[in-house]
Amino acid sequence: MTLKLRELSMLDDGFNPGHGLCAGCSESVIVRQVLTALENPPVVALATGCLEVSSTRFPDTAWKVPLIHSAFENAATSASGVEAAFKALVRKGRMADRPITFVVFGGDGATYDIGFQWLSGALERGHKFMYVCLNNEGYMNTGIQRSGATMLGAWTTTTPAGSVTPGKPQWRKDMTGIIAAHGIPYVAQAAVHHWKDLMTKVRKAEAADGPAFINVLAPCDRGWRYEPEDTMAISRLAVETALWPLYEVENGKYKLNGPRHKSLPIVDYLESQGRFRHLLRNGDPAVVEEIQGIVDLEWNRLREKCGLEPELSKNEAEAVTSAD
Amino acid sequence: MTQPGAESWVDVPTGGTVVNPGSTERNLTGSWRTKRPVIDFDACSHCMICWVMCPDSCFATAKGTLVSVDLDHCKGCGICASECPRKCIEMVAEGRD
Numbered sequence: 001m002t003l004k005l006r007e008l009s010m011l012d013d014g015f016n017p018g019h020g021l022c023a024g025c026s027e028s029v030i031v032r033q034v035l036t037a038l039e040n041p042p043v044v045a046l047a048t049g050c051l052e053v054s055s056t057r058f059p060d061t062a063w064k065v066p067l068i069h070s071a072f073e074n075a076a077t078s079a080s081g082v083e084a085a086f087k088a089l090v091r092k093g094r095m096a097d098r099p100i101t102f103v104v105f106g107g108d109g110a111t112y113d114i115g116f117q118w119l120s121g122a123l124e125r126g127h128k129f130m131y132v133c134l135n136n137e138g139y140m141n142t143g144i145q146r147s148g149a150t151m152l153g154a155w156t157t158t159t160p161a162g163s164v165t166p167g168k169p170q171w172r173k174d175m176t177g178i179i180a181a182h183g184i185p186y187v188a189q190a191a192v193h194h195w196k197d198l199m200t201k202v203r204k205a206e207a208a209d210g211p212a213f214i215n216v217l218a219p220c221d222r223g224w225r226y227e228p229e230d231t232m233a234i235s236r237l238a239v240e241t242a243l244w245p246l247y248e249v250e251n252g253k254y255k256l257n258g259p260r261h262k263s264l265p266i267v268d269y270l271e272s273q274g275r276f277r278h279l280l281r282n283g284d285p286a287v288v289e290e291i292q293g294i295v296d297l298e299w300n301r302l303r304e305k306c307g308l309e310p311e312l313s314k315n316e317a318e319a320v321t322s323a324d
Numbered sequence: 325m326t327q328p329g330a331e332s333w334v335d336v337p338t339g340g341t342v343v344n345p346g347s348t349e350r351n352l353t354g355s356w357r358t359k360r361p362v363i364d365f366d367a368c369s370h371c372m373i374c375w376v377m378c379p380d381s382c383f384a385t386a387k388g389t390l391v392s393v394d395l396d397h398c399k400g401c402g403i404c405a406s407e408c409p410r411k412c413i414e415m416v417a418e419g420r421d
Binding site: 005006007008009010013015016017018019020021022023024025026027028029032033036055056057058059060061062063064065069193195221227228229230231232233 | 336337340342344345346347348349350351352353356357370371372373375376377378379380381382385387388389394397399400401402403405406407415
């Protein structure tokens with residue numbers, strides 16, 4: 001299972017240009033990487049979101065693979081129906097049995113909030129399909145509203161930053177952990193800048209014996225307020241600050257795939273985006289510290305699951321050395 | 325090829341089906357661009373990082389080498405220039421040579 005870019009570049013990525021996604025959008029990059037990495041012909045179900053409204057403007061489509069447009073909530077259900085129908089037709093001898101990969105693309109709104117119950121049901125029924133969450137931490141398609149994936153302290157149009165609230169007051173859901181709790185064969189967290197890691201995970205998800213889920217961080221230059229060329233840099237920062245660790249859960253076994261150590265403080269990530277500017281400009285260190293605290297806590301919990309020692313934060317490490 | 329909306333209503337497929345895969349290619353999103361990527365092919369090692377990181381599939385390849393940039397569809401985001409390991413892609417403002 002080697003992945004070489006030069007060889008991959010000779011394949012058709014299945015997704016044409018001319019779609020209406022913003023300049024610098026990471027979603028089409030993820031879609032191209034996923035479709036290129038697949039070894040079997042795919043059937044795609046697409047939940048409502050940025051990707052759907054931009055790539056399938058009637059009468060056009062950017063997709064060169066069979067696609068079902070679902071509503072916001074039921075993309076996982078559509079895929080499970082297609083998978084069940086395919087199995088039934090094969091059983092009745094009306095279709096040739098061949099390997100097909102059923103893929104679902106949904107945004108964080110469709111995954112974390114609106115389609116959660118439907119996704120959970122499809123996973124529980126054990127349909128063999130792969131769910132890719134394009135996590136841009138908000139409802140960017142309708143104008144940057146908060147979602148269950150939006151981070152604490154982030155500005156959105158429904159959690160404006162001002163004298164009353166410092167952006168979103170709640171932390172985000174640990175969706176990858178929630179899906180892992182379903183006990184499905186393959187769950188992973190990936191980031192768009194690390195193409196090799198993402199494509200390897202796609203191949204593992206495709207080969208899994210049952211449902212698979214990949215949660216991909218998809219930086220959004222409009223909603224996160226940064227320059228379009230920084231998309232990959234922001235994604236890299238999220239991984240290096242341990243805000244978005246790269247890991248996989250294969251048959252219940254946790255494994256870290258990304259950096260094993262947290263190399264940067266969360267302030268570096270917050271500084272890079274306009275949606276957190278108010279936290280630093282108005283001098284709200286309490287919120288920044290709260291975010292760092294949660295990141296440290298989640299990082300150590302994850303390290304524990306992966307069988308690694310907890311990593312001390314800078315303050316804690318200094319306290320230990322001064323005590324010595 | 326006909327422009328979107330130019331078809332008569334009798335030609336529009338029923339049931340919301342879309343029968344022309346990949347047809348967004350006729351939307352020339354290159355008009356969105358304010359900066360265009362210019363590749364220094366002498367320095368390029370054909371690593372294909374730009375190809376895999378491009379949101380608009382704009383890097384034309386042949387037999388594992390980089391050939392050209394599709395300026396009809398490039399939106400000028402500049403991800404290729406900032407991610408190129410050899411820094412051989414430069415973003416040049418449109419309207420200047």
